[in-house]
Amino acid sequence: MSAVITLKQNKDFRRVYGRGKSCTAPALVTYCLKNRAGFCRIGITTSKKLGGAVKRNRCRRVIKEAYRGLADECSGGWDIVFVARFRTLSAKSTDIKKIMLDQLTELGITEGSVQDNTES
Numbered sequence: 349m350s351a352v353i354t355l356k357q358n359k360d361f362r363r364v365y366g367r368g369k370s371c372t373a374p375a376l377v378t379y380c381l382k383n384r385a386g387f388c389r390i391g392i393t394t395s396k397k398l399g400g401a402v403k404r405n406r407c408r409r410v411i412k413e414a415y416r417g418l419a420d421e422c423s424g425g426w427d428i429v430f431v432a433r434f435r436t437l438s439a440k441s442t443d444i445k446k447i448m449l450d451q452l453t454e455l456g457i458t459e460g461s462v463q464d465n466t467e468s
Contacts, residue, residue: 352416355391355427364391364429371451375435376411376444378451383425388457390415391429398437407432414445421449421458428457 355361368381383389392411394404411430422428436444452458 352412352419353387353389355389355429360389360427361391361393361429364427368427368429369455371454373433373447373451375433375439376447376451377431377433378448378455379429379431380452380455380457381427383427386425388419388422388424388426388428391427392432393429394432394436398432398434403437404432407436410436410439410441410444411448413441414448417441417445418449418452418458422452423458426457428452 355364364379364381368379370377370379372378390412392408394407396404398404398407411432415428415430430448449458
């Protein structure tokens with residue numbers, strides 16, 4: 349398994365929030381924006397509204413593990429930001445993985461998605 353490359357700077361997160369596309373679900377919000385790097389980078393945001401550090405870190409671990417299973421399916425270079433919601437606290441990584449796959453497919457990031465500009 350390759351290491352997951354993460355977004356670390358606030359300006360990168362703000363750029364994805366401002367110019368990217370988004371997809372929401374009760375347990376997870378996903379923002380994405382094409383990058384020039386040629387590979388996917390992810391960022392994970394957890395609000396203090398979710399609870400203390402232990403709960404927020406569990407949400408990050410669950411989201412990161414769910415993405416790890418889908419990382420090979422992502423095509424091209426994308427900056428992806430996942431925002432944990434209240435239902436993420438009680439979800440397992442397999443549940444989040446299903447939601448994440450649906451969102452990444454809808455946003456056109458996964459290889460199995462339909463995102464060709466020839467028919468439009």
